[in-house]
Structure formats: C-alpha cells, structure tokens
Amino acid sequence: MFNHHPPFLRTMAKTSHDMWTKGWAEANGGNLSLRLSPDELKGESGMEPKNDWQPLSAPLPNLSGAWFLVSGTGRHLRNIALFPEKNTGLIELDAAGANWRTRWGFEPTGRPTSELEAHLQTHAVIRETSQDVDHAVIHTHTPHLIALTYALANLDSAKLTKLLWQMHAECIVGFPQGIEFLPWMMAGTTAIADATAAAMRRRKLAIWQFHGVVGVGRNLDAAFGLIDMAEKAAQIWFLAMSAGGVQTRLTDAQLLAIARNFKVTPDPLILA
Ligand code: 2HA
Ligand code: ZN
Numbered sequence: 001m002f003n004h005h006p007p008f009l010r011t012m013a014k015t016s017h018d019m020w021t022k023g024w025a026e027a028n029g030g031n032l033s034l035r036l037s038p039d040e041l042k043g044e045s046g047m048e049p050k051n052d053w054q055p056l057s058a059p060l061p062n063l064s065g066a067w068f069l070v071s072g073t074g075r076h077l078r079n080i081a082l083f084p085e086k087n088t089g090l091i092e093l094d095a096a097g098a099n100w101r102t103r104w105g106f107e108p109t110g111r112p113t114s115e116l117e118a119h120l121q122t123h124a125v126i127r128e129t130s131q132d133v134d135h136a137v138i139h140t141h142t143p144h145l146i147a148l149t150y151a152l153a154n155l156d157s158a159k160l161t162k163l164l165w166q167m168h169a170e171c172i173v174g175f176p177q178g179i180e181f182l183p184w185m186m187a188g189t190t191a192i193a194d195a196t197a198a199a200m201r202r203r204k205l206a207i208w209q210f211h212g213v214v215g216v217g218r219n220l221d222a223a224f225g226l227i228d229m230a231e232k233a234a235q236i237w238f239l240a241m242s243a244g245g246v247q248t249r250l251t252d253a254q255l256l257a258i259a260r261n262f263k264v265t266p267d268p269l270i271l272a
Contacts, residue, residue: 121197168233
C-alpha cells in the first residue's frame with residue numbers, strides 16, 4: 001500500500017506542515033479530515049480492516065460507505081509529512097453511516113482524532129449543503145483568533161464576523177456567510193460536534209471560544225485558506241490595538257460595496 005504517495009496523502013502532509021509552520025499546531029493540537037472519492041482509492045491494496053466497527057453517537061446516512069483520510073489522536077501534525085502511516089489513517093463508514101473502522105494507517109495501534117465526531121458530523125452537513133462539493137474539514141489552534149475570544153467579552157457570531165470583515169477587506173468575500181461563535185464547550189465531546197455541525201449548515205467557519213477554529217472547504221487548501229484569512233484579520237486587529245487602538249475601520253457602506261463588486265451576499269442578519 002502506498003509505495004507511491006497518492007495526491008490525497010501529499011495534500012494532507014502539505015497542509016499539516018503549513019499549519020505547523022504558521023504556529024497553529026503545537027504538540028498534538030489540531031486535526032484534519034478529507035472525504036475521498038472511490039476514484040482516489042482505485043488501485044490501492046493492502047487495506048484490510050484493522051479493527052471492529054466502532055459506533056458513532058448517531059448514524060450519518062448520507063456518509064454511507066464513505067472513506068476519509070484523518071489525522072491520528074495524540075499525533076503531532078508536524079510529523080505527518082515524515083510518517084503519514086503513523087500519524088494519519090484511512091477510515092470507512094458502514095452502509096448505514098453508523099459505524100467506522102480503520103482500513104489503513106495509525107500504525108501501530110492508534111486511532112483517529114479525538115474530534116472525529118465533529119469532523120464526521122460536519123462532513124455529513126457540508127456534503128448536503130454544498131451539493132457534494134466540500135470534502136475537507138480542518139480544526140486548528142490559530143493564536144490570534146483564540147486571543148480575540150479572550151480579549152473581547154460578550155462576543156457573538158454577528159459581532160465577531162463584523163469585526164473580522166472590518167479588519168481585512170478580503171474577509172467579506174471569503175466568508176460572506178460569517179463565522180459562528182461557539183461558547184466554550186469540552187473538546188472532543190458530542191456536544192461540541194453537534195454545535196459545530198449545526199453551525200456549518202449556515203457557515204464555513206466556526207470559532208471554539210478559548211480553543212480554536214474549524215473551517216471547511218472543497219479541499220484542504222480551500223479550508224486552510226479560509227482559516228488563514230480570518231486569522232490574518234484577527235492579527236491585524238491586534239496590530240492596530242498595539243499601535244494605539246483601532247481608530248477607523250471599513251464602514252458598512254464599504255463592506256456592502258465590496259460584496260456587490262464580488263457578487264457575494266453577506267449574512268443579512270449581520271449586514272444588510
Ligand atoms: O487534536 O486539537 O481539540 C487535539 C485537539 C483537540
Ligand atoms: Zn483543538
């Protein structure tokens with residue numbers, strides 16, 4: 001298996017290395033998943049099941065029989081490029097979308113990310129909402145976005161979205177649907193998975209207060225790019241604050257003009 005490294009493994013290695021380089025993936029922080037098409041797995045052998053079926057908290061019927069490349073629990077993203085067979089693995093879901101098992105990787109006896117439920121529930125939602133276009137989910141620990149959740153009290157999705165749109169003119173084009181603010185919840189739980197997947201019905205980005213961010217896209221590059229854009233807007237806010245404070249910002253009229261120019265429709269509850 002994988003005498004050559006197929007493209008899906010190379011993009012996972014590249015993206016996880018970029019996350020480390022950016023300072024988003026300390027120790028075992030962060031996790032990634034990529035839904036694969038049968039074509040991408042054609043010709044691969046040596047993928048006998050490595051464990052019994054493991055139940056999900058609830059079935060995800062639209063992921064029936066789907067395969068995913070997923071980072072491993074406890075593994076360091078910066079090591080994926082070096083030892084992909086240890087630090088990532090391929091899992092499949094059964095015909096009901098109710099159970100998963102490992103078909104390759106996580107060597108010798110590892111498991112998928114502790115946030116597997118959040119990834120799979122999000123995949124189920126975005127497969128539907130994107131008409132099967134979106135295939136990638138990234139969770140990572142972006143320092144400036146996390147710091148914003150400490151710096152500002154009483155945040156909500158509208159306030160956070162508006163701030164990021166105002167601090168970086170690309171943002172309203174990159175995520176016109178806004179970014180969901182999710183108050184602190186325990187990592188790795190069904191509760192955080194449910195809340196994240198629900199947020200992705202409307203948006204492509206969600207902030208986990210005091211913890212990190214989740215982004216989705218058609219591939220890992222797209223999900224990474226979206227997170228990078230939001231993180232840069234947060235960084236610009238901190239730069240302006242450290243230079244004496246935010247004295248001026250993009251106005252609603254300017255934001256609406258950008259949206260019109262790039263033919264995107266901002267969330268009307270945030271800007272109309
Ligand atoms: O993979 O980032 O949220 C470790 C985490 C959990
Ligand atoms: Zn995390």
